[in-house]
Amino acid sequence: MRRKILLNMYNIKTSEEPNLPPIPSIGDVLTRKKNFIEYKYTVLKCSSCNNKVERNFIEGDYIFKKLEGKPCEKCSNTQFIIIEIYSTYKKEKNDKI
Numbered sequence: 001m002r003r004k005i006l007l008n009m010y011n012i013k014t015s016e017e018p019n020l021p022p023i024p025s026i027g028d029v030l031t032r033k034k035n036f037i038e039y040k041y042t043v044l045k046c047s048s049c050n051n052k053v054e055r056n057f058i059e060g061d062y063i064f065k066k067l068e069g070k071p072c073e074k075c076s077n078t079q080f081i082i083i084e085i086y087s088t089y090k091k092e093k094n095d096k097i
């Protein structure tokens with residue numbers, strides 16, 4: 001079990017690489033990076049009904065990690081699997097536009 005977890009960690013899609021998810025104003029992000037903060041989020045999938053849920057990335061998250069305890073909004077199942085982890089940049093101020 002422990003070995004499997006280590007293998008799965010290599011699948012994390014974080015953004016040390018230039019292949020970030022599409023961002024509308026990537027040019028602005030690169031030239032004015034001071035005003036942006038890195039924002040990671042995790043996509044969970046309900047293991048029962050496949051409902052997808054996003055939440056903030058939490059340290060220790062990795063692809064295929066199983067989570068428990070947070071009831072699914074659609075079927076009340078409490079088991080989820082992390083299927084995607086994204087990283088993007090968010091404007092530090094004025095992000096309520």
Ligand SMILES: [Zn+2]
Pocket residue numbers: 046047048049050051072073074075076077
């Ligand atoms: Zn569900």
